[in-house]
Each structure stands twice: as C-alpha cells, then as structure tokens.
Amino acid sequence: MAAKGKVLIVGAGIAGLSTAWNLKRRGYDVEIFDRGPIPNPISSSWDEHRITRHAYGEFEGYAHLMPYAFKMWDRLWKDLGATHYEPTGATYFIHEETPWYHGTSTALTEMGVRYRDIPLAKAEHRFPMFNLETVTRVVETDGAGMLFPYRIVRGLVNFLGAHGVTFHALHQVSAIDAEKGSLTANGKTFTGDYVVVAAGAWADKLVPELRQDAMPSRQAVIFLAPPPELTDAWREAGVMADLGDETSCYVLPPRRGMRLKIGDHVFTRRGDADEDRRATDEDVARLMRVLPKVLRNYEGYQILERKACFYTVTEDEHFIQKPLGPKGWLISACSGHGFKLGALTGELAAQAITGERPAAEITEIAAGRQRIAA
Template sequence: MSAGKILVVGGGIAGLSTAWGLVRRGFAVELFEQGALPYPKASSYDEHRIIRHAYGDMEGYAYLMPEAFRVWNALWAALGVCHYDAMPAVYLMRGESDWYETTKRSMGRMGVACTDISIDAAMARYPMVNPEGVTRVVQTDGAGMLYPIRILTDMVKLIAGLGVVLHPNSLVESVDLQAGTVRTAAGLTQGDAVVVTAGAWVNRLIPSTTGVAVPSRQAVMFLAPPPALMDAWQAAPVLIDIGPDSGTYTLPPRAGTRLKIGDHQFTRQGDPDEDRTGTDADVERLTAAARRAWLDFDAYTVLERKACFYTVTADERFLVRREGTRGWLGSACSGHGFKLGPLIGEGIAATIAGERDADTLAIWAAGRAG
C-alpha cells in the first residue's frame, strides 16, 4: 500500500509499535485507546517483564528472538534511553521435561549460551531456593528484564513527536474492516486501513476471535523479601521454576522495581473490565507454587496482589493476520507478547507497506516460519 492513513486501535506495546513502524514509513497514523496513554489496564502495563531466547518446544519463537532484540535496540536508539537490564535467566527444573532438550538445541543453533550448573553450586548461590525436588539447574544467556511502564510512556512521547495523532480516553465502539472505519462516541473516522491491537478486548471488536483468543485473568504478587535475603534477591537473575506442580517465574527487585512472582497456568476466564486487585482465589494457586519454589515463603511480605489480563490461544500462538479488505488483526499476547511486541508491530507495518508478503505474516507471527 502506498502511504495513506492507518487507524490503530489499542495503545499497548503492539499498537504503539505498529504506529511507530507505520509513521516511520510515511503513513499518517491515528491511534485510539479506551483509557489513558499508557493505559494501566493494558496487558503491556507492568513494572518489569522477562525477555529471553529460551523457549522450550516453542522453538519458532526462540528463532524470532535475535530479530526481536534488533528491533528493541532500534527502539532504544530512537528513545535515547535503554529500558532493558541484561542478566541470565536461571531455570530450576523439578523433574524431567522436553523443555531442556529443545531449549539446548535452539540455543546452540543461535549461539546463545545454555549451561548446566551443579545443584550444590546453585543452592549456595541462590539461598532463597527450596532445593526439594530440584533435578537440574540451567543458566541461559540472552535474557533479562524489560521495564514496560517506562517503555510505554516513552513510546507514547516518541510517536506523538513523529506526528501520530493520539486519541486517549476514546473507547472504540466498533470497527468496519471492509470500509476501513473506526467509530467512537466522537463519531466515525475513515482510514485506508485499520489495525486492531486491542489485547483482552479484541473479541468485542472482531467477533471471529471469540473462543480463539480467550481473555485470561492472571495473578502476580509483588513482595518484600525477608531482610536476610534482600541482598541475595537484588543480585539474583531472573529465576524460573519448572515442574509439574510449580511453574513460577520470579523477577528480582532491580532499578526501582519490586520483587515479583507469577505463574504460567492460564485461567482462560474473566472479564478484562473487572477490578484488577488480586483476590484470595486469584493467588491461591500461585501462593502454593511459590511455597514449593522458595524457602520459607510465608516470611515474605505481600505488598500487592494484582490481576492482569492476556488473550490466550489454545497453543499460545499469536494471531496476526489480515481481516477483511482493509483490516489487520494484531493479537500478540498469550503471556509472552511483550518481548516480541515491537517485532510484531514492525512486521505488521512492513506488511502494510508492501515490504513483506501478507500471505506469510500469520505463519511468521505464530512462530511457524521454519
């Protein structure tokens, strides 16, 4: 498509990245967000998120990560600041799984270090770990933490400065992906194409995603560790616990963030407009998993229990594709969308600009390209 006007619905990482990619290619861009920009209820909005090359049996996403890091580096250059803290990701395995062999293979092919650590050495290095049931410890490079709130805030300023017209607090009532229009309370806006990156609200705008991209209420807890472990946690890497009854990920308190723990078991239920305060029911499973992962977990102070929402497909793959004659769907969520959000947004923008094949976009974004 020659440069025209593109309407982007959704101001999370996928929408902001798509708008950035489009405006750099000469398109006029208008971006609509139902709340403030950045929006505190967006799936993207968080203190810190993991980025990594290790992906287990989802090897297609592992092979997208070098390209994703290149786009992140381009973004840091554009922002003039880097909101990324490189550090290893250490995996505590409780029992055997296919994760190890597939990760070892993909990391080797990419030339990214993936190293076994003796259990004794790991327990000495990470005194917060519950050693019961640990069968293998693996350290991977090419990982670290992203700081989403800072990233989103700076991206809003960046794209506004490049000429993107921003419509915060503008709930999109409907989209017409044949006509290329967006309707809000202010009226109808016409574009040459519409890109819907509405996260957990996508079903309301694109009914064909209902039952496919399923909103999923997820809980995380922000913690204060016992004083005796504060130094160990501040020096810790990203720690991920893999086991049949665990599956937690923990991000250390760095750069003004709090210690955070979450898990990878999707609820696949809930309404994204619900209150985001974590309930007892939200954290019941997470608390049980945390007690298995960390010694004396009940000595930690829970600072905040928070619920967030993702959209999750059955196979945790992204839905990125053409919708109608003038529409595009960018549903890159499923819990691992933030780290790949800028790459997916760049891919959508490049496809609209005719730089890449529209027919293969969905395969590429689903991590099935080869």
C-alpha cells in the same frame, strides 16, 4: 513530504504503539485510539517488568524470532535515547524430565546463545532464596533479562507524540470497517486508509470471530519485599522460572527500582477483561500454595500487592496476526509472552500493511510456524 496513507490503530498497548512506531518510520500518518487513558493502567502492557529470553522450550519457532526481536528493541532504544532493558540471564529450575530442555538446548545451540547447567551444590549457594529440595536440574542461559514496560510504553508515547502521531485517549472504539479502513469511536466515524486492531484482551469484543481461537485469561501476580538477609542475593539474581508441574511460576527480581514479582503461568482461561481487577483470594490461591514451596524462608517475605491482569491465550500459545479484510489487520493472543516480541510485532504488522511481505507469511511468522528469511 506527503504521508503514504493514514492508519488508525485501536489500542495503545505495546502492540499498537510499536505498530505506530514502525509505520511512522515508513512515512505513514497514524492515529491511535484507546478506551482508557494513554497509557492505560489496566492494559497488559502496563507493569513494572517483563521477562525476555531466547529459551522457548518446544516453541522453537519463537526462539528463532528472538534475535530479530532483540534487534528491534535496540533500534527502539536508539530512537528513545534510553535502554529499557537489563540483561540478567535467566535461570530455570527443573523438577522432572521435560521436553523443554531438549527444545531449548537445540534452539540455543543453533542460534549461538550460551547456556550451562549449574551443579546443584553450586546452585544451593548461588540461589539461597530458592528451595531446591525437589529440583533435579538448574540451567542458566544467556540472552535473557528484564524489559521495563512503564518506561518503554511512556517513552514510546512521548516519542510518537513528538513525531506527529495523533492520540485519541478515552475513545472507545465500537466498530471497525475493514473494507474502508475506518472506525467508530465515541459515536463518531474516523476515516483512514487502513485500520489495525491491537486491543489486547478486549480484541474479541471488536472481532468476535477471534473467540474461535483465543480467549481472555485472568492471571495473578504477587509483589513481595524480600527479607533483609536475602537482599543481596536478590539484587544479584537474574530472571528465573520454576518449571515444575506443581510449582511452575516465573520470578522477576527487584532491579532498577522495581519490586520483586512472582507470577502464575498456569492459564486460567476464564474471565472478561472488563471485570473488576482487584485480586481475589481465588485469583491468588494457586500462587499462595506455590510460594512456600519455591521460596526458602517464605515467612520472612512481606506481600506488597496482589494483582489480577489479563492476556489472551490460544490453545497452543501461538500469536495471531492476520488480515481482517482488504483494509484491516488484527494483532492478538499474547499468552503471557507477548511483550518481549513487542518491538518486532509492530515491525511485522507494518510489513504486512505496507505490502513489504505477504500477509500470509506474516501470519505464519507471528504464529512461530515459519522462520524469518534473512
């Protein structure tokens, strides 16, 4: 069967790979370009684990995207022949009254996702690793867990290669032509029918107008080995987030051979994705202040790695998907919550590129401002 057209994709992170997967399923030829190896270890998509959840606080629009995102992941597991998701539930530790609770409970009730308060005395027993001194409410939700990016991204690369997608690793794209659907990489012009920029925290280098809305943000994470006496408690724990102003952080427990990770969710809104990635004392300063407040027996933990990574953030954390011209599409701004939507992100981009859904509608859906009509 003749291909329906050729799409050139800049970026082999989850957004680019998922777009390729969804276009290939529709009969398109796809070529993917990445400035680094594929997968690129300094991309945002390359890590041990990522949180997925339905709870989205005030961002109810994103909560309502999650059932579609979960459906698309299920579809991907079928294609990959393996499920890279562990449903663990999520627990949120709240210190002060927060609009997060109202937004979350409204959306979860509407979607039929169960959630419950855990009385503090019970929480003390269930979460012996957590310091609950200033916690006023503990909420547990279903419909949440961990995705495993190393396995997902590698699985997608293998699957796409086996289905005829062309990879151009170590090809730095220096320009795109959204009038023609072509691009220039390593000084050579590649011609297609459509070009997609899914270049993560580097996207503004190719699409300077993006700087008005989104900026790269250098973020820190720390990997830890828990003390032996807490090994069992950590093994049974799900994903967690502390929602305190002073202590906010997110926690991924050690599961399926991955390490315990605690990440800073306060955006720095500074840096350049081309910078040195070695985490400095300044990068981890806030996390180092937070850890002893959040973890009981913090002295018993061993630090295994400090890491600096990048993602793009917009003022209100919304995602960007939009046309760049008649033959160009931009996917950007992940604000630290883009992986969970990854499988759906590519489906939405494919719907826009093929004209199955109006581009303007995809822009609104991706920004969490419009629900997907069933």
